[in-house]
Amino acid sequence: MTTAVLDAPAASAAQSVAARMKPVSRSADTLFRWLCLGMAVGVLALVVLVGWQLWSGAQSAIHKFGVGFLTRSAWDPVQGEFGALPFIYGTLVSSLLGLAIATPLAVGTAIFLTELAPNWLRQPIAFLTEMLAAIPSVILGLWAIFIMLPLLPRYLFPFLKKTLGFLPLFQGPTYSAYSMIAAAIIIAIMILPIITSVSREILRSVPDLQREAAYGLGATRWEVTRIAVLSYAKKGIFGAMILGLGRALGETMAVTMVIGNTPKIAASLFQPGYTLASVIANEFAEATTDDYRNALIAVGLVLFGVTVVINLLARLLLKFGNTQTGAVH
Amino acid sequence: MSAPSASKSYPGQVSEGLRRWRKGKSALVTFLCCICAVIVVTPLALVFGYLVFKGAGSLNWDFFTKLPAPVGEVGGGIVHAIVGSMILVTLAALIGVPVGVLGALYLTEYSGPRFASCVRLGADILNGVPSIVWGIVAYAILVLPHGSPFSVGHFSAIAGAIALAFIMIPLILRTTEEVLLLVPNGYREAALALGIARWKISARIVAKTALRGILTGVLLAVARVAGETAPLLFTALGNSGWSQSLKEPIAALPLQIFTYAISPYDDWHRQAWAAALVLLLFVLGLNVSLRFFTRERVSAQPKADSDKPTAADAVVATVATRGAAVQVQ
Numbered sequence: 001m002t003t004a005v006l007d008a009p010a011a012s013a014a015q016s017v018a019a020r021m022k023p024v025s026r027s028a029d030t031l032f033r034w035l036c037l038g039m040a041v042g043v044l045a046l047v048v049l050v051g052w053q054l055w056s057g058a059q060s061a062i063h064k065f066g067v068g069f070l071t072r073s074a075w076d077p078v079q080g081e082f083g084a085l086p087f088i089y090g091t092l093v094s095s096l097l098g099l100a101i102a103t104p105l106a107v108g109t110a111i112f113l114t115e116l117a118p119n120w121l122r123q124p125i126a127f128l129t130e131m132l133a134a135i136p137s138v139i140l141g142l143w144a145i146f147i148m149l150p151l152l153p154r155y156l157f158p159f160l161k162k163t164l165g166f167l168p169l170f171q172g173p174t175y176s177a178y179s180m181i182a183a184a185i186i187i188a189i190m191i192l193p194i195i196t197s198v199s200r201e202i203l204r205s206v207p208d209l210q211r212e213a214a215y216g217l218g219a220t221r222w223e224v225t226r227i228a229v230l231s232y233a234k235k236g237i238f239g240a241m242i243l244g245l246g247r248a249l250g251e252t253m254a255v256t257m258v259i260g261n262t263p264k265i266a267a268s269l270f271q272p273g274y275t276l277a278s279v280i281a282n283e284f285a286e287a288t289t290d291d292y293r294n295a296l297i298a299v300g301l302v303l304f305g306v307t308v309v310i311n312l313l314a315r316l317l318l319k320f321g322n323t324q325t326g327a328v329h
Numbered sequence: 330m331s332a333p334s335a336s337k338s339y340p341g342q343v344s345e346g347l348r349r350w351r352k353g354k355s356a357l358v359t360f361l362c363c364i365c366a367v368i369v370v371t372p373l374a375l376v377f378g379y380l381v382f383k384g385a386g387s388l389n390w391d392f393f394t395k396l397p398a399p400v401g402e403v404g405g406g407i408v409h410a411i412v413g414s415m416i417l418v419t420l421a422a423l424i425g426v427p428v429g430v431l432g433a434l435y436l437t438e439y440s441g442p443r444f445a446s447c448v449r450l451g452a453d454i455l456n457g458v459p460s461i462v463w464g465i466v467a468y469a470i471l472v473l474p475h476g477s478p479f480s481v482g483h484f485s486a487i488a489g490a491i492a493l494a495f496i497m498i499p500l501i502l503r504t505t506e507e508v509l510l511l512v513p514n515g516y517r518e519a520a521l522a523l524g525i526a527r528w529k530i531s532a533r534i535v536a537k538t539a540l541r542g543i544l545t546g547v548l549l550a551v552a553r554v555a556g557e558t559a560p561l562l563f564t565a566l567g568n569s570g571w572s573q574s575l576k577e578p579i580a581a582l583p584l585q586i587f588t589y590a591i592s593p594y595d596d597w598h599r600q601a602w603a604a605a606l607v608l609l610l611f612v613l614g615l616n617v618s619l620r621f622f623t624r625e626r627v628s629a630q631p632k633a634d635s636d637k638p639t640a641a642d643a644v645v646a647t648v649a650t651r652g653a654a655v656q657v658q
Contacts, residue, residue, distance in 0.1 A: 026526075028526065028528055029526050029527050029528045031528075032527075032528035032531065032532070033435075033439055033527070033528065035431060036431045036432065036434050036435035036438070036439060036531075037435050037439070037440075038431075039427065039428045039429075039431040039432035039435065040431075040432040040435040040436060040440065040444075040448050042428050042432065042498075043428070043432050043448055043451050043452055043455070043498060043499060043502055044447065044448060044451045046451070046455060046495065046498065046499075047451045047454055047455060049466065050455070050458060050462065050463075050466050053465070053466045053469045053470065054462070054465065054466070057465070057469055104365070105365045105368055105369055106365075106369065107365075108361060108362045108364075108365025108366070109362070109365045109366045109369045111362050111365075112362040112363060112365060112366040113366070115362075116359055116362055116363070117366070125366055125370065127620065127645075128370045128373055129369055129370065130616075130645055130646060130649040131373055131613060131616060131617070132369070132370070132372060132373045133649040133650065134552065134553070134556075134612055134613060134616050134649065135373070135376060135556075135609065135612070135613075136555075136556025136557070136558070136583060136608060136609070136612060137556070137557075137558065137559070138556070138558040138583045138586050138587050138590070138605075139376065139380070139556070139586065139605045139608060139609055140372075140376065141587075141590065142586060142590045142601055142602070142605050143375070143376045143379055143380070143605075145590055145591075146379075146383075146590075146598070146602075147375070147379055189372045192369050192372075193369075193649055193650070194649070194650045194651075196369060197646055197649060197650050198650060220351050220352055220354070220355035221355045221358075221359060222354055222355035222357075222358040222359070223351065223355065225358070243650075246457050247457075247651075249459070250457075250458070250459025250460070250461070250462070251459075252459060252460065252461045252558075252559040253558045253559055253583075253587065257587075257590065257591065277459055277461045277559070280461050280464075280465065281461055281559055281562055284464070284465070284468070284562065284563045285484075285562060285563040285566065296465075297465060297469070300461070300462050300465045303459060303461075303462060304458060304459075304462050307457050307458060307459055307462075308454055308457065308458070310457075311453065311454060311457035312454070315450075315453060
C-alpha cells in the first residue's frame with residue numbers, strides 16, 4: 001500500500017503556488033495542515049495514553065504483589081488477596097479452545113469462498129459472515145444464556161463424556177451449563193468472521209498461475225487447494241489465527257454471561273471459570289478499596305499487554321506472508 | 330487421464346482405483362467446506378430468528394415511550410435507554426469523527442510515508458485493544474476522583490461517550506484513509522495546477538470525492554459502538570430513569586440488555602429480548618442498507634469481476650475485522 005503523497009516536483013510546485021497566494025489563504029493552509037497533524041498525532045498520543053494510564057494505575061499493585069500477582073491463584077478482595085492466575089488460565093483455555101473450534105470452520109469457509117463457491121454465491125456469504133461480526137456481544141450473550149446454555153447439558157456434555165471422557169478435561173460432574181466449554185463456543189462464534197475474512201484475503205492473494213499450474217499437472221480440485229493454495233498461504237492463515245486469538249482474549253460481555261465467573265482453576269472444561277476481561281467487567285464498578293481497584297487495573301494491564309503483543313505478532317506474520325506472495329506477481 | 334485401452338499399460342499410468350480415490354477425496358473436501366460455510370452462517374440466522382421470535386411480541390408503544398416499571402410490576406418501557414444510547418453515540422461521534430477523518434487526511438495528503446506508517450501502526454494497535462480496557466482508561470481519566478484535571482468525580486455520560494470515542498477514532502481513521510487513497514492523484518495534480526490552495530484541495534476536492542466512502546465508514550463505526558457494552562459498565566454505569574445532565578450516569582441500550590438478561594425476573598428477560606431486537610435491527614439495518622446503498626451506484630459501472638471487492642466492501646470488511654482486513658491487501 002502506498003500513500004497518496006504527491007511526488008517531489010508537484011510538492012515544490014505547490015509550495016511556490018502557496019508563496020504567491022493571498023495571506024488569508026496561506027494562513028488557512030497552515031492552520032488546516034496543523035489541525036490535521038494534531039489529529040494524527042492524537043492517535044499516537046492515544047496509544048501512549050492507554051499504556052500510561054494502565055501502567056500508572058497498576059503501579060501500586062505491582063509494588064505490593066510483584067510477580068506473584070501473576071502466579072498466585074487466590075482472589076479474595078475481602079481478605080485483600082489478589083492473584084491473577086485463575087483469570088490468566090481461564091482466558092488462555094477458553095480462547096485457545098475457541099480458536100481450535102473456529103479455525104477449521106473459518107478456513108473451510110474461506111476455501112469455499114475463494115476456490116469452490118460459484119461466483120454469485122461468494123459475495124452474499126462473505127457479507128453474511130461480516131454481519132455475524134456486527135452482532136453486538138451482549139446480544140450474543142443473551143442468546144447464549146437462554147437458548148444455547150439449556151441445550152449443553154442435554155446434548156453436548158453427555159456426548160463429549162462418552163467420546164472424549166478418557167481425558168481429564170472432559171471428566172467430572174456437570175452441575176451447570178455455565179462452563180469453560182460454553183465460553184469457548186461463544187468465543188468461537190465471535191472470532192469466526194475475522195479469521196474467515198482475513199484467510200479469504202490471504203487465499204485470494206495467491207496468484208492464479210499457481211492454481212493453473214497445478215491443474216495443468218492433472219491435480220484434482222482438493223489437490224490444487226492443498227498443494228498450490230494452502231501451502232502457499234500457510235503463513236498468512238497462521239497470522240489470521242493469531243489475529244483471531246487476539247480478539248478472543250479480549251472478548252468480554254458474551255463470555256462474562258456464560259463462563260460462570262468463578263475464580264478457580266479446574267481441570268474439567270465442564271466447570272465454570274473466569275477470564276481477565278470478565279473479572280474487570282464484573283467487579284470494577286464495585287471495587288471499593290484502592291488495592292482492589294489497582295489490582296483490577298493490573299489485570300487490565302496484563303490483558304492490554306498480551307493483546308498488543310499478539311496483534312503485533314499477527315501483523316508481522318501477515319506482512320511477511322504477504323511480501324512473499326507479492327514477490328511472485 | 331484414463332488409458333485408451335485397458336489392456337496396455339505404460340509407465341506413469343495411474344490406476345483407476347487411485348483416480349477414483351483422489352476424485353472421491355476431492356469431492357469429500359468440497360462437501361466439508363460447504364458444511365463449514367453453512368455452519369459459519371448458521372449462528373447469524375439462529376440469533377436473528379430467536380430475537381424476532383422472542384422479542385417481537387413485546388414491542389409495543391409503551392416499550393418505546395415509557396420508563397421501566399418498578400421491579401415486580403409487568404410493563405413499562407426502555408425509552409430512557411434508547412435516548413441514552415443516542416446521546417452517548419452522538420457525543421462519541423462528535424469527538425471521534427473529526428479526529429479520525431482529519432487524521433486520515435493528514436496521512437494521505439500531507440504526511441511522509443514514515444510518519445503515516447507509524448500512525449497506521451498506532452491505529453492498528455488501538456483497534457486490537459479490548460473494549461473493556463477503554464472503559465478502564467475513561468474511568469481513570471474522568472470518573473476516578475482526582476484521577477486527572479478533567480475528572481468529573483463520578484460515573485457520567487461524558488465518561489461513557491469518551492470511552493466510545495476512543496474506540497471510534499482508530500476505526501474511522503483506517504476506513505477514511507482506505508477511501509482517501511482511492512481518490513485518483515490526477516484530481517490533486519489538476520487542482521494544484523489551477524493554483525487552488527492545498528487545504529481547499531484536501532477538504533473540498535479529495536474529501537468531497539471520497540465523502541460517500543467516509544460517511545459509510547463513520548456510520549459503520551457508529552453501528553459498532555452502539556452495541557458496545559463493556560466500556561460503558563463503569564463509565565456511563567446505567568440509570569433506571571432519566572439523567573438530568575451529562576455529568577450524571579446515563580442508561581444505554583446494551584447496558585439495559587445486560588442488566589435485564591442476568592436478572593432473575595421473567596418480565597425483564599422478555600424486555601431484554603425486545604431491547605436486543607431493537608438494537609440488532611438498528612445495527613444490522615445500518616450495515617445492510619449501507620452496503621446496498623453503496624452497491625447500487627457501483628453496479629452502474631461495468632462490472633469487471635464480481636469477486637473483486639468494491640470500496641464499500643473494503644470499508645465494511647475493515648469495520649467487521651477492526652482494521653485487520655486492510656493489512657493483507
